[in-house]
Amino acid sequence: MTNSHNHNHNKNNLVTFLRHNQPITPQPSPDLEQQIIDSLEPRHNRKRYRTVTWSIPSAIATGFLFTTVSFGVRTPRIAIEPKDLENFLVNNWQDTLNARNNNVMSDSEAYWLLPTVSESKQALSVSAQ
């Protein structure tokens, strides 16, 4: 108890001595304050900076997505099944038969497989001669 009391007493004496006799801090140079203020870097608006920062990757991601989707739609698909190939031929080779008259081949499969009315009449008349 006595030791503890003495210890605290000594500690308090030392701390009091230190505080009372701590060296006086030298005064700053008169222009230090202004010098510091002048040295401050201009602060960027963080919100604006963040918006710009985020808009760039967003734009890139959107463009990439758009390109991927459109490219995927336009990519020719390969017909694996014979039925798919047949459908593809039916739907796409009509123009090669009669490039002059596009209206003839417009509707259905049955329509383009049959000869047109005008052509058949011509054919009949030739055979009659």
Place this chain on the structure above:
Amino acid sequence: MSEMLASKQASKADTESETGVQTEQELILLCQQGDRECFRLLYQRYQQRVRSTLYQLCGKALLDDLVQEVFLRVWKGLPKLKKTKYFSTWLYRISWNVATDRRRKLAKVRDKTSFNEQYADKDRLEYDKDLSNTQDAPDLMHLHYQDLVQRGLDNLSFEHRSVLVLHDLEDLPQKEVAQILDIPVGTVKSRLFHARNLFKKFLQQQGISF
């Protein structure tokens, strides 16, 4: 001491009267938004504490440069400071970092012994200069004790010195010292105990005992 308190109160009054800013947290928030004039007020409010800490840790040489370095780091780091109520602790932490960096740089440049001798000589010269400037001062004993405290601090390792300066001279609680130095409170207590004992031994060697 009374001058320090008066200057603190004056700067506080200036803060409130010039800008209408009432609390420290508002001041810090404005500084975070880039208000230089508020930062000037913040500087006026804290520069004495920063200056005093750096002086006790590093001595007089390049003190202005060190203070400037601290406040430039504060300005740069302020936007990242989330808990403004811990500003004071954060500021002391930066001061301590700057002091540590300074000591490391010096240690690289010069070997320890020659540095200490040179520094002790320099400080001695500065002290003598101060003494010659204050020859008319009535209390020469007080100046002598101040010199002893300065030399006693120089005598301690940087770890012990930091704890003693922050706790006993700057009057910060042990918990805050632990936060500033990033060490457990138990380590602060232990270092403080050893630092005081070493200081006491030094003073006893100089003929002062408690």
